[in-house]
Amino acid sequence: MNGFTLTWKRGPGNLVTPIGRDVYYVPVKGASLETRAAMLSSLLPDEVVIARRTAAWLWGLDVLPPGVREADWPVDLVDPSDPETPMPAEHTVEREHVRLTSPARTALDCARWLPRCEAVAGLDQFLRRGVEAAELRKMARTLPGYRGNTRLGEVLRLGDRGSASPGESWTKVAVVDAGFPRPACQVPVMGPNDRMLYVDLGYADFRVGLEYDGERHHTGAAARTRDRRRRKWLAEEMKWELIPVTRDFLSRPAPFLEALLTALLHRGWTPDDATLTRITERLRSLSRPRRC
Numbered sequence: 001m002n003g004f005t006l007t008w009k010r011g012p013g014n015l016v017t018p019i020g021r022d023v024y025y026v027p028v029k030g031a032s033l034e035t036r037a038a039m040l041s042s043l044l045p046d047e048v049v050i051a052r053r054t055a056a057w058l059w060g061l062d063v064l065p066p067g068v069r070e071a072d073w074p075v076d077l078v079d080p081s082d083p084e085t086p087m088p089a090e091h092t093v094e095r096e097h098v099r100l101t102s103p104a105r106t107a108l109d110c111a112r113w114l115p116r117c118e119a120v121a122g123l124d125q126f127l128r129r130g131v132e133a134a135e136l137r138k139m140a141r142t143l144p145g146y147r148g149n150t151r152l153g154e155v156l157r158l159g160d161r162g163s164a165s166p167g168e169s170w171t172k173v174a175v176v177d178a179g180f181p182r183p184a185c186q187v188p189v190m191g192p193n194d195r196m197l198y199v200d201l202g203y204a205d206f207r208v209g210l211e212y213d214g215e216r217h218h219t220g221a222a223a224r225t226r227d228r229r230r231r232k233w234l235a236e237e238m239k240w241e242l243i244p245v246t247r248d249f250l251s252r253p254a255p256f257l258e259a260l261l262t263a264l265l266h267r268g269w270t271p272d273d274a275t276l277t278r279i280t281e282r283l284r285s286l287s288r289p290r291r292c
Contacts, residue, residue: 033054034058037058037075037100040075048078048080050076051101052106054073054077054100055100055101061126062125086144092105103131105139110122112146116155117174120158120169121169124163124169128161162185162186164185165214167249170249174253178253179282183210184201187204192237199242206269207239208263210260211244212245213244213246241263243263
């Protein structure tokens, strides 16, 4: 398969198994991705490399699908002999005896192959880590299947190192897809005692913003008290209108987007007829009950 023959060491719950055209995994119950990646690197030909979500994990970034545990995710591999997955030598590195794609190539692959919202969220993480968008665009121009790819170009344009969490990235994508102007990330606003505060996603000209309340940083009495004080300052002293966004946004975005539209119009935003029609049609579509 793909120009090479897989071999494996047989043991309890330990087999190298092909699952697709260029992806294989070693199911080892309870083993970490690092352990399974190292095992595969020792079993497979030198040209086969760890890639995509697994490579991102090895670089310290979590781009696994929402709700998926590390122990349940297969090791993603790419065989460069497959014309659909060209892999120049300079796009790979060896790290702790594991062959994997470089940070830039991993970022590009995630942007190319992951579902759109996950692709943008993953790209944002790599950009925050220091990967440059210009480098990714240059790399894409050299690769068949990447060069001129419309969806990849859209993902790269949506990337922003200012997105501080996957939730913020998903919110940004949903706002843009609904037809709104692209919001800025981490908008600086003067806070108490001349200390700068940052609105997650916002429109500074209209002082309207969205803030993603992720579970990690916004649960607990102390966090909720801090959020209330901060938002009270932004609303009363700096005249910002903030729309808190919760995890419900991912499954039911319409109420949050309707609140955003109302706030922007109230603050003086004057979209052209085509833009307003697109937004209202999108909101109407999102508000329809989903069929089972």
